[in-house]
Amino acid sequence: MSEKLLHKFLNDEISETELETLKASEVYRDYINIAAQTAQFQTPGFDREQLWAKLAEKKKAKEKKTVKLFLYKNMLKYAAVFVLLVAGYFYVTNLDATVSAGIAEKRSFNLPDDSEVVLNAGSKVNYNKSSWNNERVLSLEGEAFFDVAKGKKFDVETTQGIVSVLGTQFNVQSRNNHFHVSCYEGLVRVSFNGEDIQLPAGNSVIIEDGSIVARQEISGTQPGWMFDESTFENMTLENVVAEMERQYGVTITLDNLDEKMRFSGAFTHKNLEAALKTVCVPLQLKYTIDKQRGITIYGD
Amino acid sequence: MPTQDNVCEESVYHRVFHSLSASLYNFIYFKCGNVSQAQDLVQEAFIKLWENCEKVPPDKAKSFLYTVCNNAFLNEVAHKKIVLKYVEKTGPNINEQSPQYLLEEKEFEKKLQTALTNLTEAQRTAFLMNRIDGKKYREIAEILNISVKAVEKRMSQALESLRKEIKNI
Numbered sequence: 001m002s003e004k005l006l007h008k009f010l011n012d013e014i015s016e017t018e019l020e021t022l023k024a025s026e027v028y029r030d031y032i033n034i035a036a037q038t039a040q041f042q043t044p045g046f047d048r049e050q051l052w053a054k055l056a057e058k059k060k061a062k063e064k065k066t067v068k069l070f071l072y073k074n075m076l077k078y079a080a081v082f083v084l085l086v087a088g089y090f091y092v093t094n095l096d097a098t099v100s101a102g103i104a105e106k107r108s109f110n111l112p113d114d115s116e117v118v119l120n121a122g123s124k125v126n127y128n129k130s131s132w133n134n135e136r137v138l139s140l141e142g143e144a145f146f147d148v149a150k151g152k153k154f155d156v157e158t159t160q161g162i163v164s165v166l167g168t169q170f171n172v173q174s175r176n177n178h179f180h181v182s183c184y185e186g187l188v189r190v191s192f193n194g195e196d197i198q199l200p201a202g203n204s205v206i207i208e209d210g211s212i213v214a215r216q217e218i219s220g221t222q223p224g225w226m227f228d229e230s231t232f233e234n235m236t237l238e239n240v241v242a243e244m245e246r247q248y249g250v251t252i253t254l255d256n257l258d259e260k261m262r263f264s265g266a267f268t269h270k271n272l273e274a275a276l277k278t279v280c281v282p283l284q285l286k287y288t289i290d291k292q293r294g295i296t297i298y299g300d
Numbered sequence: 301m302p303t304q305d306n307v308c309e310e311s312v313y314h315r316v317f318h319s320l321s322a323s324l325y326n327f328i329y330f331k332c333g334n335v336s337q338a339q340d341l342v343q344e345a346f347i348k349l350w351e352n353c354e355k356v357p358p359d360k361a362k363s364f365l366y367t368v369c370n371n372a373f374l375n376e377v378a379h380k381k382i383v384l385k386y387v388e389k390t391g392p393n394i395n396e397q398s399p400q401y402l403l404e405e406k407e408f409e410k411k412l413q414t415a416l417t418n419l420t421e422a423q424r425t426a427f428l429m430n431r432i433d434g435k436k437y438r439e440i441a442e443i444l445n446i447s448v449k450a451v452e453k454r455m456s457q458a459l460e461s462l463r464k465e466i467k468n469i
Binding site: 003006007010011012027030031034035037038039041042043044045046048051052054055058059062 | 314317318321322325326329330335336338339342343346347350351408409412416427428430431432434436437452455456459462463466467
């Protein structure tokens with residue numbers, strides 16, 4: 001019974017009368033005394049505000065640590081993703097810009113340094129936009145006229161040779177095995193097959209199969225094709241015909257003819273029949289135009 | 301407490317800290333008797349609560365904290381005699397007591413403190429949670445994960461032991 005009351009006392013649930021009952025015993029009086037005295041004590045060292053402040057600090061420190069650990073753990077994954085991203089970026093920014101002129105088309109555009117390029121039909125230029133200011137180099141397939149802004153070296157690479165200039169106007173023609181460079185202004189250097197020549201303004205050079213076949217003086221400031229006329233100097237028939245095909249978008253078949261036959265002259269880009277006549281007549285050739293079979297040029 | 305409350309929210313976390321830190325501190329202090337150790341253990345427990353805030357709903361925070369804190373305490377190498385020092389809450393009523401009485405009271409206090417140290421951890425913890433922290437048996441039973449009957453037993457044993465030691469029996 002007393003035990004029960006003791007616990008009631010300790011739980012602060014005892015009534016006055018019950019307490020008096022409890023106090024009747026000396027032992028329980030002692031217990032009450034001890035209990036009461038202990039209740040007077042306080043635990044030292046507790047300052048809620050201070051503890052909260054310390055806690056906040058520790059929390060922040062742990063969060064930083066956790067982030068670091070997290071990074072470290074996944075380092076490989078992050079590295080892989082990073083490498084892919086960087087590679088992707090470099091790939092994309094290093095992709096070359098390609099400009100092309102299709103059949104019966106002429107196309108002009110500016111390079112990042114304001115150099116101007118005019119493409120003849122069926123031609124293509126490839127260059128890297130982002131590295132242009134460091135290195136002016138482009139590759140050419142076909143024919144293009146260049147008006148190069150003053151600055152560092154400017155290179156036109158073709159499969160048959162390289163043309164290097166410094167602020168000038170020139171025309172480069174690279175078709176089949178016919179490599180024809182004309183300089184209208186300034187100075188041009190042509191590198192081909194291990195050789196190097198300089199081409200001053202008003203001069204042009206024709207290189208076929210890796211060697212010079214002709215050097216001649218030229219007049220004018222721009223090539224004929226920019227005025228809608230294709231001019232040829234001792235050009236093989238096959239190349240003349242190929243140019244006509246490009247300018248008009250037609251198919252021309254040479255029937256039993258020597259395609260290496262040479263032609264000097266010009267044809268217009270504006271009238272197919274007139275063009276065909278200007279080529280065929282001097283060579284004593286005839287032509288037929290068939291809607292299905294296209295154009296056939298044959299001998300007499 | 302609304303069920304949407306999340307301990308991950310700073311305000312909720314602070315509220316939990318405010319209501320439970322003192323008792324938790326006492327609880328650990330009763331066990332280890334070292335101020336800085338108790339402070340560290342309490343901080344550790346609350347940090348763990350923060351780290352696991354997504355998994356611990358506010359109504360489970362108390363048992364989480366006590367469990368974590370206790371485990372942390374057990375992990376610490378503590379094979380030293382625990383000396384508890386207690387500060388008296390209210391000063392004695394000087395006017396009414398004779399010097400003799402005051403001296404006796406001081407003596408008694410000292411004896412009591414020592415005797416408390418000599419209790420088993422189980423007895424001491426339960427006893428002080430009731431006496432100093434003012435917790436009822438039911439709450440003590442809940443926190444210590446024992447029955448109310450077991451709490452009663454520890455309380456009785458504590459008082460018996462204390463009385464015997466103080467009275468030099």
